[in-house]
Amino acid sequence: MGRYILRRLLQMIPVFIGTTLIIFLMVYALPGDPVRALFGDKAPDAATLAALRHQYGLDLPLWHQYWNYLSGIFKGDLGTSYSQQPVASILGAAIPVTIRLALVAFVIEMVFGVLFGVISGLRRGKLADSVLLFVTLIVIAIPTFVIGYVFQVVFGNNLGWVTPTVNDSYNITQLILPGIVLGLVSLAYVSRLTRTSVVENVRADYMRTAVAKGLPRRRIVGVHLMRNSLIPVITFLGTDLGALMGGAIVTEGIFNIQGVGNVLYKAINQADGPLVVGTVTFLVIVYLVASLIVDLLYAVLDPRIRYA
């Protein structure tokens, strides 16, 4: 097991270098001169421009710029945005909001996704199963911004159950509706994945053995079936948690939530290179850590992987 973890950690190094390099080069290749853009219509004099370029390190050779960026990451320095604020402190304000939103979405998709999936898998072909397949198909097919606006209008404006937009991004009760919107598509995927996995495993020989052993049904389902069926579901959930941490641009936009997605959206709009690079780097790290945890979980859950 220890060896497996070590191997997995070593594998992360080239992935990390590769992804950060790609992000760095892409932002570098963006059209337009970001320093000039800071002055809007006014044309600054050449000396000011040169001074600013020097301040942001833009006059250094490309490899040197990349090196500065990379070594900064390890010192917790993600650079300075063009608005003169450290990227780390902008993210520092946004991350707790995103974590709250992601957790709300995650708990909803996990609890209801697995629940619906198991019920439907155990009653394959029955009414509950058909309803689930139909509803999840619709949820997957409708874009998130449509669901988001509909929920906002219905529950916020018409019914008045919640405030239509979030005015305190740190208040978790205000994040429940956006969390549902954010988690809904994943909820549909989780239910379908759970269902498929349950259907596959319910006919397995070891399930027949469990019945032949005279075990009570809740044990047969709760231990023997679940331990096997949930392996792919947990993998999906882990990867999705990584995605939820950064993929909330649409939802955060609709409900005016000041999270990481919002920061990224604004940074792209304002061509704030250092802020884009810093934010995306953060997302990459989150993603890498999430997939590491998923793989380790996988190895814990499936002994056949552990010893392979």
Next chain:
Amino acid sequence: MSTTDTTAVGQGNTTPSGTSLLEVDDLHVEFKTRDGIVRAVNGVSYSVDSGETLAVLGESGSGKSVTAQAVMGILDMPPARIPSGEIRYRGQNLLTMSNEARRKVRGAKIAMIFQDALSSLNPVLTVGYQLSEMFRVHRGMSRKEAKARAVDLMDRVRIPAAKERVNDYPHQFSGGMRQRIMIAMALALEPDLIIADEPTTALDVTVQAQVMDLLADLQKEFHMGLILITHDLGVVADVADKIAVMYAGRIVETAPVHELYKNPAHPYTKGLLQSIPRLDQKGQELYAIKGLPPNLLNIPEGCAFNPRCPMAQEVCRHELPPLHEVTDDSGRPIAGRGSACHFWKETLHG
């Protein structure tokens, strides 16, 4: 050859008085499928006593496993249905019991060993967990106590270094060792009856005999009844007391083991015996029963074997032969013998 020595025959058999450990009585099982109703079991009756081994023989698809699964109560219903018949354990009809009462019989009183131990064991739970589960669920033991019993069991089925291996997973064992674990699991609560459905078919030839010997030894030690489902006529001769031969969901012949080998009373049994490779026939082409087993959606009228039977007559195509008592030369019934053939006499003496 005629049967004269009937005294030796009676020994391995059930005494007719009183109830047997397990009696299957006129059992019918059918499956509802898209193509129609598959009649997999069509009136099977057999019985086993404590300490007795019944071997069930027959080609693939003859209903051996389905009958066993009905006894265990592990058929999926639906698609399976049991339209009629009784399965009595110590005189009690299992089919009319409550689910909860039935569950307590499963595993504790009647246990089953399956063919493929690798797929029959849960891949993500340790063998120790799967063994101790029996004690925890049925006996309410603590985890620790149950684990200790699991190690004892593994010792008992002669798994080397049981203490070190109790926390290993099924895929870490060899095929033979895995089947020993299945046997240990079946044995855990010292059941009265074990049903072994082709317990050695999935194993290497070299370990088949070891596993079979182990099973036979343990059966003797615990004085259990054993229903052994197999294709292997060689194994049967060594361990079984009596045999039931199945064809198209029916029992076509029953007999004490050596009687059947010496002198089959059904053309199908005769065909099966002729298809065993024998040392003295080296070089000769192996006999095979011609044709294919019947389609269970549409079983032939009359005797189901008639399209393949070398002795078939007109009557065989219309009349279903009942299980006739087989008698010796002087007309006395031979204990435990029956044949579902209109021409059992001719077959016996042919």
